[in-house]
Amino acid sequence: VTSDMLPVNNVMTNDTGEYTCIVTSEAGNAKTSVTLSVEPYDLSVEANPGLELTFGENVTLTCTSEGGPTLNYTWMLPNDTEVTSDMLSVNNIMTNDTGEYTCIVTSEAGNANTSVTLSVEPYDLSVEANPGLELTFGENVT
Numbered sequence: 001v002t003s004d005m006l007p008v009n010n011v012m013t014n015d016t017g018e019y020t021c022i023v024t025s026e027a028g029n030a031k032t033s034v035t036l037s038v039e040p041y042d043l044s045v046e047a048n049p050g051l052e053l054t055f056g057e058n059v060t061l062t063c064t065s066e067g068g069p070t071l072n073y074t075w076m077l078p079n080d081t082e083v084t085s086d087m088l089s090v091n092n093i094m095t096n097d098t099g100e101y102t103c104i105v106t107s108e109a110g111n112a113n114t115s116v117t118l119s120v121e122p123y124d125l126s127v128e129a130n131p132g133l134e135l136t137f138g139e140n141v142t
Contacts, residue, residue, distance in 0.1 A: 006019065006021075008036070010108060011036075011038050012038060012108075012110055013038045013110050014110075015036060015038055016036060016037055016038045017035070017036060018033050018034070018035050018036075019033065019034050019035075019036060020032070020033040021033075021034075051116060051117065051118055051119060052119045052121070053093050053118060053119065053120050053121070054120070054121050055093065055094060055095065055120060055121065055122050056092055056093065056094075057092075057093050058089065058090070058091045058092065058093065059089070059090050059093055059118065060087060060088070060089045060090075061075070061087070061088045061089075061090075061101055061103070061116065062086065062087050062088075063075070063086050063087070063088075063103035063105065063114070064086070065105045065112070070107060070108075071105050071106070071107050072084070072105070072106045072107065073085060073086040073103060073104070073105055074103075074104045074106070075088045075101060075102070075103055075104075076101070076102040076104065077099075077101060078097070078098070078099025078100055078101065079099075086103075088101065090118075093118075093120050094120065095120045095121075095122050097118060097120055098117075098118060098119055098120045099117065099118065100115050100116070100117050101115065101116055101117070101118060102114070102115040103115070
């Protein structure tokens with residue numbers, strides 16, 4: 001580029017690098033360099049009430065990101081289902097909902113992702129019977 005300015009519009013992570021300006025005149029040459037560092041999105045996921053859940057509970061996962069132009073959020077669920085939203089609610093959670101949930105943020109500047117793992121504990125079940133309980137086929141027990 002032959003100019004005294006180098007505009008870098010809509011900066012993306014792949015614009016990271018060293019930029020050198022060389023000035024040439026009858027008196028000689030001079031150059032200086034500057035390093036441009038573009039940080040990717042700062043992503044975080046919040047799980048309410050938490051990541052360790054009991055069978056039947058509800059959970060809401062919220063993905064947040066700072067910076068960038070218009071951001072698009074997509075959740076990838078353990079069963080490979082895609083949900084387009086920054087917030088994901090899983091109601092009446094079951095043990096087959098256990099697994100990795102990934103939030104993917106995309107924009108013109110690129111993309112980033114972060115994941116959380118939900119753990120669902122089954123009910124703690126027990127059965128108690130009185131000693132010596134004898135039943136006849138077809139009877140009811142409470």
